[in-house]
Amino acid sequence: MDAPRKPRIxxxxxxxxxxxxxxxxxxxxxxxxxxxxxSDAKAFPFVPVEGVTVGELAARAGVRKQTMAETVNRLVGAGYLERQPNPRDARSQLVLLTDRGRRARPVAAAAGDRVERQWAELTSPEEVELLRSLLQHLVSALDAASENPPTRG
Known part of the structure; x- marks a missing residue:
């Protein structure tokens, strides 16, 4: 009889x-x-004060440019983001947070902090920090491996 399968990470x-x-x-x-x-979380954290192009924003968030363009269009329409001419490249525009967008950011951050505190209360602060550390280590190892793929001999 096979052992029960562990849930995938x-x-x-x-x-x-x-x-x-x-x-x-x-x-x-x-x-x-x-x-x-x-799903808008793929845009908000990656918009710097000085603004960013949609292409740069997509790369930072790890999504396709078309996906990010749709998100940006929706958030511009809702008043969270705005577009301005790019002073470094007349062919593109910069995406910036509006006042409303800047007010939304700390609300999301505070809610995220509360979630992590709840997880620490349900387990322990040490376990949550261990989980964070292990995941951070794995992400760093994956980043390093993608920058230095093994060579075939």
Whole structure:
């Protein structure tokens, strides 16, 4: 008889992400930002004060340029982002946060902090920090491996 299969790390991380996203979404709604979708998280954290092109924003977020362009269009329409001419390249525009977008950012960050505190209360602060450290180590190892792929002999 086969031993029960361990849950995949990707499933566990997806379940944690769902819990996190639901809590942040609820906090955003409660603060009057109910028109922000959980998928908009791929844009907000990556918009610097000086602005960014859609292509750069897509690369930072790890999504396709078309996907990011759709998100940016929606967030511009909702008043969270704006476009301005790019002073370094007349062929492109910069995406910047509006006042409304800047007000939304700390609400999401505070909600995320509350989620991590809850996880620490449910387990322990040490276990949450160990999980963070192990995941950070894995991400760094994957980054290093992609920069230095093994050579075939």
């Amino acid at each position: 990707t499933l566990l991380s997806r379940l944690l992400h769902q819990h996190y996203a639901q809590a942040v979404d609820a906090a955003m709604r409660d603060a009057g930002f109910g028109d922000i979708r959980p």
